[in-house]
Amino acid sequence: MATTEHTINDALALVLRHSRRAWRDAGVIRSENTGMLRGAAHRPDILVLEPYVSPVVIETEVVPAATVEPEARSRLGSHVALSGRAILSSIALRVPKRFRLLDGADLARELLTATDYEMAVYTGSSPDSASRWPRNRWITGNIADLSILTQAAAVPPEVIDRAADELIAGIRAAAGLLAEVSVSHPGAIAKIGEELRQESGEQTLRMAAAILANAFVFHESLAGGPGALRDVRSLEELKGSWSLTKAGLLAEWSKILSVNYWSIFDIARRLLEHTPGVASRAIVETLAVTAARLLEHRLMRSHDLTGAVFQRLIADRKFLAAYYTTPPSAALLASLAINEKQTPSGDKWSAGDALRHLRVADFACGTGTLLSAAYQRIGQFHELAGGDAQDLHRSMMGGSLVGCDVLPAAAHLTAASLSSVHPTETYTESSIITLAYGRLPDGEVALGSWDLMDAQRRFEILAITAKAAQGTGEVTLEPWSSLPHNGFDLVIMNPPFTRPTGHESDKIGVRNPMFAAFQTDDETQKLMAKAAAKLSAGTNYHGNAGEASLFVALADRKLKEGGTLAMVLPLSFMLGDSWAETRALVTRNYSDLILVTNAGVGGTDVSFSSDTGMAECLLVGVKRKSGARRATFVTLNERPDTTMSGTNIAVQIQKAIETGFLRKVEDGPVGGSPITLGSELVGQAIGAALPAGWNLARVRDFTLAQMLHALIDGRLLFPGMAKSDRTNLKMTSIGALAVIGPYHADINGRTARGGIRGPFDKLPVQSGSVPTYPVLWEHNADLERTMLFEAEAECIPRLSCNDAEQSLIDSKVESLWATASQSHFNVNFQFNSQSTAMQFTPRRTIGGRAWLSMKLKSVDHEKALVLWGNTSLGLLIHWWHSNRQQIGRGNIGKNMLVSMPVLDIDALSPSILKRASAIFDTFSADPMLPINELHQDSVRKQIDEAVMTEVLGLPLALHRPDGPMDLLRRKLASEPSIIGGKRSA
Template identity: 30%
Template sequence: MADLTIDKSLLTEEEWGDSDLFRKHCLSDLSCGTGTLLRAGYHRVSTLHEHAGGNLESLRRLHTAAVEGGIIGTDVNPIAAHLTMSSLAALGYGDPYGNTQIGWVSVGGEKGQTGSLEYFATQRVVDLFSVGAGKFADNGAKNAVYVQDASIDWTLMNPPYSRTRGGLSAFDIGGLSEIERKACQRRWKSLVKNEAVNNRAGLAASFLALARQKCKPGGRVGFVLPLSAAFAESWAVTRRMIEQEFENIVAITVADRRASGKQSLSADTGMEEMLLVGTKRSTHGRKGQNSVANVYCVTLRQPVLRTGEAGVIARSIQSALKQIKASSINYSIRVGDDEAGQICTFATKADGAPWNPLGVLHASLALAANALLEGVIRFDEHVASISVPMSTIGDLFKVGPTHDLIGHLSGRDPRGAFEFVPVVSPIDAIGPDRALWKADSHTQKYMTVSLTHKGMSPTGVGSDAKREAMRQFRSTLFYARNMRWTSQALLSAVTTYPGMGGSTWTSLQHDDQRVLKAFALWANSTLGFLVHWTQGQRTHSGRSRTQVKALAGVPCPRLDQIPKTQLEQAAAAFDELSTQSLLPACQSHTDEVRKKIDHAVLKMLDLKGDNIPGTVATLQWLWCNEPSVHGHNREALALLEPTLSRQQP
């Protein structure tokens, strides 16, 4: 990441060779931990300095300038800040140095201090401990680490991801009381209220917004982020900010991380992650004005585990970037004769939409899936358009609420209108206040399913008004918010009796039963899977999670505009296929019933042409081969092997 962020082209040969470089340019990490990224950044700059003619004497001057203020680092952990300072000093030659800009910043206390996030409101934050001498505040009484707005050349950061959700808490830091923690959360919300940040995204989004504020025009940022930053609805406002405020945006992830046994880039997250690199624009559009922005999505086949390997991969990515900017939409990232990954240009409208090509190994599949969002099947030289306009689930249906409003399972923390218990039989699934709460891969193999839970109204849970409000969202059509491609067969299900949604299933309402059935066909087809796959989060291999607000924005055809005859034929096809057992989604390429669903959907959408069924089958096969779909499921991989040996489905 340091090599990509601190690009050689940013300065001239003479500037890189200047031993006072760090007195004119700044490198920062405002969540520096033990200084890993700051050391990497320093190594990158010192290497470029050497290549520009630097010698031992100039390297000594370079290091002194870096330690005396050219490198800025802050952390809420005093031990980590100490290690940062000592490790940076150890990179030098034993020379004495003066003031530094490495500091320990306050978190908690009566005012709910938020560490480096205080830089949103000020340009100096007090250094609590003599980690470094710092620069003196105006009154000379306190040491402070000083960070001016629009002053930083290079920011490298792996910020904390924590958020207040699902029993977890932002600022869940050892030594803080609950009162202090809540004060920190209130202060945090106050600091970012005018920033491009949704607090549900967690602290990482706030640090990215802070980097934008401190980065000078033409400066570069490099971040380690959760992969949800590329897909989650809670990150949409931050993605929009990135697209509008930055250029030369590169997002990097690994498609096959599980194969190596290494789950994440960070030491303690255990989750799928990405790298983000970008250049702050000198100018940007007026607030609220969309523009076009390219995001270069890099998907590597394997994790980069060694420092030397990282440098080689970085140079390969830079080479591919030059090629793709000059003449191509996608390009292979090669190291010698081997393909290390691929890069794909994702042209955004600067609207914060998911960066769906990221994490996709097959570039042509990524481009085909993206075209499908506009209602076009485009692959190789085959092109066909859906006969009705594309819209969104939220435009076509009334979308039900999140499960937190509906209720909770018995024995869990009380929330929502109802307490739910499992039904004991299909007969028990019929009645008032039933819900399709959870997914069950053993029983939900057919497009028609039974409701799974029944709601109770014990004392202290909900109210009559809340329960009546939730009943207004009952439906017979449901959509899966948490889709496990490896085990679940259904993205959409129809019930014979109306019910509410739950933690996995969200209700969709429409007055025309034929539209409900037509949508169930669409959602469970290859085309429906591809569209959902572009929108859902891929933070866990083999899964696709979607928040309710994001679900409403998932594209789909305007099925209510299909000619009456085709709509009735689609409803009849659903009735015929809804009682036939389906395989898990990741095994679709071997599923004869899924092929019948695809055929019915092509007919419903008037997608004609001898090559279209074959094109859809090819897209299906490529999709099933994506690690984010098969999740290294043994059965799925075993079924792919015979097909791979024949090259084509």
């Protein structure tokens, strides 16, 4: 007799109970129980009633499971009979037919080992408003995947958003009340700023209100709890007894502090004590209402909620670059860094003793989003292996989880977020640290986490101390014994991206943005920069890369051999010239590298952080002396929008690597390995050798990368192209063909002290005049549609009353004019508005900020090079070689231009060279479309055909309608990094 679905559900519920500690308590997971939902005509197959999060229904059915989805959807909006809590999430689970043939121990064993469960999550407040994840088809996985999916479903994203909005509204209202009394009580407001070590202002008031709000939510969570917490009255009880006042709250918080929770309630107590009495009642009542609203959603312990709210309140971003990793991105990074096979230290997940000695650090922790994601992952895998994560909490908080930040409020909020994982579990030690930053009382300076680079620094410049948010108070830690080099199993970070000089400094009007937080004065910034120079000497740090490059060096020093590095970095890490030393460090010291980038399909955000407005990448690697020769590169269409998506994408990437189902760049134009959620293609993965693989950043269509790999190697290889047509091309580099002109600052720049660096002043070309020293300086897309156009500016030699200086100017004028050429390279190519990658001027011209001059053997050579650079093949290589950090733009600086692959013009015969020059003359004045409209550009098509048939001798068949070249143009024009936020015409 076939096993019934009722029996399967009971057995499945039993297996699930053992996958999570909170589910092992009686009554948390119910199967096939009637009367569990109010007014429900049918009983839920499985009901998960974990405290403090939303209940989840799991509806199961044996495939083909024709009714499982309608049943799962129908549960939304129902209410649990006893508690009245609404069902906001349900899971449709399809189980394989073979389960029907098993019973008893055989069924239990198969439930544990099966890898072909099919799952989908429905969320919403009613069946009509339901949203499905994945959007179509199913997520396939094992019992661990089902358990983790159920845990995620218990914190629905739309509820998080609604609750976050409510909490933010309460915080804003409370901050507004503080602002109203700031004029009449400036001393009290100043004391609040001192407690937070921040200047008075909007950010400080919001942060104070946020910390108070966090305490209110925690208060309600703890009231009436076990032991001494039983005597803590809830906010509602305080209101009922007319004790919902400043004094009444402080009395209750003293009770809580006598038990624990110092990291949450001590600073909140001090802030409330400083709150002026005239405003305290209104603030208390406002935040009490806010906490009550949040309790309706049972989400006061949600890491997603805590992180999403508090990160949105940090306003000191232009100096600290304190942008935060979105929770879905944090789930993706943490899941890539921490897998089910073994712990970051290489032990089994069931080994509780080993996990107690695990060390995980974030030296730029913000409010702890990444640490929380890592901690959640560790706890999940330990419990899936039969352990109890709550038993680890004391040691995890005591020393396993290390977080550092220069914002005291951020450190406290990180501690609060981590404490909330097991709020009733006490701990006496913590390593969530506020590091000193700026001028110290003794006149020396501190640099925050940078000081951790050198274990001897405390003896040289300052005796650095760190205040750690302890479970039962604050104590001073000794950082060098607590944070040793080579002492960590996992370093997971999203460091600040601020750079010390250049445009960033100009934009915000400070000397050194990297050291300008907390309104440090110019003299302090100078001292900090001097100290930083000592700390970064001999490392991979580069000023143009910014402080994120030093955080990579810091992570490397702190990691053990075999430890895992997991970081969010600017996309320039993969493509930027200033990041070369950092890439070399990673290649030299790390293996099993995974790089994830975000294509930004449809103009969506290309970052993994909130509000940065810049492209980023995720880096994961294992520290090993052998280093890396290859890496896995993943491009997602867009960043994940839920923690479920982030986690599942990571699992798919790991499976592709472990099973060997990973396409390679060397495979030919067949594309990458698909990453899917259900039937939705969300990205692709591919393997590639280093260093060439770095160029895969933000490449959506890996077929283009495979074609490029062949082209750079001198082989023309299109999808479906006959082997007989795979013609070899002779390729070289720009540096081997041309003398590249000067950096723009060497034309008109001045030294730091105002001296002469460049001998010219730049002025626009006057109408009707003929400039002596023409220069291509700025872009004007409408005037640059053709390969041939005039310079828009001219250089005027500077005059000096100092004879020696004038002699230097004259010498520099002569040497710079010697670099003038007629061929020039587009340094900052805006793909979605500009048409020409290279250009030709009717007379010799100096290259400027937007165009670098390229001086070749002859005019014919320069024409041939410009012609090649504007073919679709030349554009393909230009795009591939560029830094695609900015939306719709590709930047290639002088140093990178030297190595850019190009057709070997010198290898062309004299007659072919003449022919190339003639083709250039034919098309030089014909306007072309921007690159995002490449596939519609008739002039470009004619240029492609002429060059490839008459210069390269390739078959005309390549240019037939819908042929290989047409496919190439369509693919390239469709790349999100080319389209940016625009659409093709």
